[in-house]
Amino acid sequence: MSAFTQFGFGPTGWGGFLLLGAGVTVAVTLASLAIGAVLGSGVAAAKLSQSLALRLVGDVYTTVFRGVPELLIIYLFYFGGSSVLSAIGRLFGHEGFVGVPTFLAGALAVGIISGSYQAEVFRGAFQAVSRGEIEAARAVGMNGFLRFRRIIAPQVFRFALPGLGNVWQLSLKDSALISVTGLAELMRNSQVGAGSTHDYFGFYVAGGALYLLMTAVSNRIFDAAEVRTGKSFRRPVHTA
Amino acid sequence: MGLDFPFLLDTMERLIAALPLTLALFALSITFGACLAVALTAMRVSRYKVLDRIARAYVFVFRGSPLLIQMFLVYYGIAQFPAVRHSIAWPLLRDPFSCAVISLALCTAAYATEIFRGGLLAVPPAQIEAARACGMSGFLLLRRVIAPIALRRALPAYSTEMILMVKSTSLASIITVTEVSGVAQRIIAQTYRTMEVFLCAALIYLLINFVLARLIAWLEHALSPDLRAPPVALIAAGAAAPIETTLLH
Numbered sequence: 483m484s485a486f487t488q489f490g491f492g493p494t495g496w497g498g499f500l501l502l503g504a505g506v507t508v509a510v511t512l513a514s515l516a517i518g519a520v521l522g523s524g525v526a527a528a529k530l531s532q533s534l535a536l537r538l539v540g541d542v543y544t545t546v547f548r549g550v551p552e553l554l555i556i557y558l559f560y561f562g563g564s565s566v567l568s569a570i571g572r573l574f575g576h577e578g579f580v581g582v583p584t585f586l587a588g589a590l591a592v593g594i595i596s597g598s599y600q601a602e603v604f605r606g607a608f609q610a611v612s613r614g615e616i617e618a619a620r621a622v623g624m625n626g627f628l629r630f631r632r633i634i635a636p637q638v639f640r641f642a643l644p645g646l647g648n649v650w651q652l653s654l655k656d657s658a659l660i661s662v663t664g665l666a667e668l669m670r671n672s673q674v675g676a677g678s679t680h681d682y683f684g685f686y687v688a689g690g691a692l693y694l695l696m697t698a699v700s701n702r703i704f705d706a707a708e709v710r711t712g713k714s715f716r717r718p719v720h721t722a
Numbered sequence: 723m724g725l726d727f728p729f730l731l732d733t734m735e736r737l738i739a740a741l742p743l744t745l746a747l748f749a750l751s752i753t754f755g756a757c758l759a760v761a762l763t764a765m766r767v768s769r770y771k772v773l774d775r776i777a778r779a780y781v782f783v784f785r786g787s788p789l790l791i792q793m794f795l796v797y798y799g800i801a802q803f804p805a806v807r808h809s810i811a812w813p814l815l816r817d818p819f820s821c822a823v824i825s826l827a828l829c830t831a832a833y834a835t836e837i838f839r840g841g842l843l844a845v846p847p848a849q850i851e852a853a854r855a856c857g858m859s860g861f862l863l864l865r866r867v868i869a870p871i872a873l874r875r876a877l878p879a880y881s882t883e884m885i886l887m888v889k890s891t892s893l894a895s896i897i898t899v900t901e902v903s904g905v906a907q908r909i910i911a912q913t914y915r916t917m918e919v920f921l922c923a924a925l926i927y928l929l930i931n932f933v934l935a936r937l938i939a940w941l942e943h944a945l946s947p948d949l950r951a952p953p954v955a956l957i958a959a960g961a962a963a964p965i966e967t968t969l970l971h
Binding site: 680687690 | 785790794798903914923931
């Protein structure tokens with residue numbers, strides 16, 4: 483079979499199958515980025531707080547989830563979650579293995595890892611907000627939440643954007659590891675195609691090329707977003 | 723739920739037995755990867771546009787795709803060609819351990835190239851000019867001035883890359899290398915005691931990373947006498963003369 487028909491969209495082509503996998507990869511990465519954003523901003527707040535206990539909790543979180551292999555964390559969520567579910571199942575008289583939905587377990591695992599990196603990104607971004615502006619906001623009488631919404635959050639987001647781009651790339655690649663739980667994302671679908679046709683080389687090259695396409699496109703998107711949010715930072719034209 | 727210490731001890735013992743394999747994967751792939759990265763960095767800053775383009779493409783491909791797919795490509799993909807199976811490299815490409823080392827080294831080389839290039843760009847031009855003014859050029863200039871400063875500047879970022887590599891060795895378990903994660907996965911599959919096994923394995927990786935981070939911090943300190951504050955005790959004692967002589971060295 484020629485490469486054209488093999489990776490095409492005809493009845494014997496695997497093109498649609500691989501693209502479907504790429505779609506699941508994007509979906510699971512988006513879900514994990516969202517989970518990571520919630521966890522990451524919470525942990526960043528904990529690490530910046532006055533309370534020693536909260537700072538300690540934040541430090542432990544970022545140390546553990548950045549220092550332990552991603553694969554082990556995925557095993558923890560998939561097998562750990564499944565054994566909890568199976569135990570609950572037995573309680574209701576259901577014998578045998580109850581698996582956690584692979585999408586959920588994968589998004590949670592990659593999300594927690596992503597959160598540990600995002601926490602550092604948000605912490606750095608918060609520290610980049612000028613103290614003077616926060617004091618000025620306080621001086622004109624803005625209360626905590628208003629100050630956060632009008633002064634802190636917009637700037638933190640802008641400063642965090644390049645770092646978030648990096649985290650997104652990391653999560654996109656980490657999501658390939660979810661294939662070990664059987665989720666039909668791009669890596670898993672490449673494996674399935676390779677196994678059925680015995681064209682291992684062709685399928686891994688095709689899968690890899692799709693990953694490259696995704697990273698290249700998301701790079702562009704983040705660059706565009708940086709330009710957009712950085713508008714107020716740009717110097718007006720011809721000031722000299 | 724109480725802790726089952728005999729089980730934890732037994733798990734720890736089995737995981738530690740696999741530790742040498744993890745460390746070997748790490749050491750070999752970092753060594754080969756760093757050598758490759760030096761060559762790629764040279765290409766990246768070369769005056770020949772073609773070499774620069776090739777190095778750029780290499781970095782894009784290996785940083786832009788997941789390590790797992792690279793590893794599968796090396797282990798399963800290349801082996802399907804009869805020419806490879808009949809070549810002298812076959813004993814190497816048939817073995818999962820060497821395939822894991824090859825793909826880890828190829829991947830880390832891409833990241834290290836950018837880190838080394840950053841270090842190179844951070845060398846102050848004045849230092850290079852001064853060395854040229856003293857009559858150094860070519861390899862002598864590289865060996866005495868550029869390389870030491872660039873490597874020192876690259877060290878903090880490179881330490882992060884090394885820690886990422888310690889974690890990446892766990893992927894070798896997916897192509898059947900029974901290093902620490904592979905053994906952990908096996909024990910989980912046999913006992914379904916995920917949490918306990920995870921804790922033991924996590925402890926081992928955190929310990930490796932902790933020791934590695936300390937070693938690099940020590941190396942950074944040892945390599946930057948110029949950034950250290952002068953010995954405060956001596957100044958307080960009014961011993962100005964000895965400081966002057968040490969500064970002159």
